Amino acid sequence: MGLPNRDEVEGKWDQVKGRTKEGLGRALDDEELEAEGRADDAGGEVKEGFGKARRKVGEAIEDVGDAISR
Numbered sequence: 001m002g003l004p005n006r007d008e009v010e011g012k013w014d015q016v017k018g019r020t021k022e023g024l025g026r027a028l029d030d031e032e033l034e035a036e037g038r039a040d041d042a043g044g045e046v047k048e049g050f051g052k053a054r055r056k057v058g059e060a061i062e063d064v065g066d067a068i069s070r
């Protein structure tokens with residue numbers, strides 16, 4: 001497994017940020033902040049998933065290149 005790429009890292013950060021906002025919104029009874037947090041969390045999950053897929057494609061291409069060069 002390779003190192004996480006920028007999309008994966010940013011996606012994780014967005015998830016943490018979103019869960020924090022959601023928790024604060026719930027604690028402060030602020031429905032708008034809570035909803036914004038849920039949206040950030042969901043967007044972060046999508047971004048992280050895209051990053052993982054991109055990394056796996058890159059790894060597969062490297063594997064094919066290694067197999068061809070043998």
